[in-house]
Amino acid sequence: MGFFDKIRASFARFMSGRYGADQLGNVMLWTGLILSIIGSMAKLGVVTILADVLLVVMLVRMFSKDRYKRQHENQMYLEKTYKLRKEASEWMNRVKNSKKYRYFTCPQCKKRLRVPRGVGKITITCKGCGNKFDKKA
Numbered sequence: 001m002g003f004f005d006k007i008r009a010s011f012a013r014f015m016s017g018r019y020g021a022d023q024l025g026n027v028m029l030w031t032g033l034i035l036s037i038i039g040s041m042a043k044l045g046v047v048t049i050l051a052d053v054l055l056v057v058m059l060v061r062m063f064s065k066d067r068y069k070r071q072h073e074n075q076m077y078l079e080k081t082y083k084l085r086k087e088a089s090e091w092m093n094r095v096k097n098s099k100k101y102r103y104f105t106c107p108q109c110k111k112r113l114r115v116p117r118g119v120g121k122i123t124i125t126c127k128g129c130g131n132k133f134d135k136k137a
């Protein structure tokens with residue numbers, strides 16, 4: 001067995017039964033790294049400390065053997081941020097499709113509606129409530 005195989009094997013042994021990475025861990029990692037950069041550039045000690053705390057907590061969770069508790073934390077995080085993550089991904093979609101579609105909000109029920117670009121003046125019928133309104137797309 002080569003040197004790197006030994007390292008890989010001992011790391012696998014070390015990680016067995018431990019929790020590892022999850023969505024909450026990823027967010028902590030990236031937030032920690034970004035805060036750490038901002039903190040050191042702006043010379044804000046508090047932000048740097050906060051970044052360190054986040055990264056330490058992230059590592060502690062990753063190496064934790066209490067999988068049940070860590071899974072529960074991740075579940076809580078996913079539930080609490082569901083709306084925000086959904087809105088962010090909708091926004092990303094809108095940016096991605098902005099050349100093909102125009103987006104309108106129904107004035108009555110606030111449902112978001114998508115219309116192909118370049119069709120001119122049209123009457124949009126809301127899929128949610130059936131309200132009709134004129135727009136230029």
Ligand SMILES: [Zn+2]
Pocket residue numbers: 106107108109110111126127128129130131
């Ligand atoms: Zn509507």
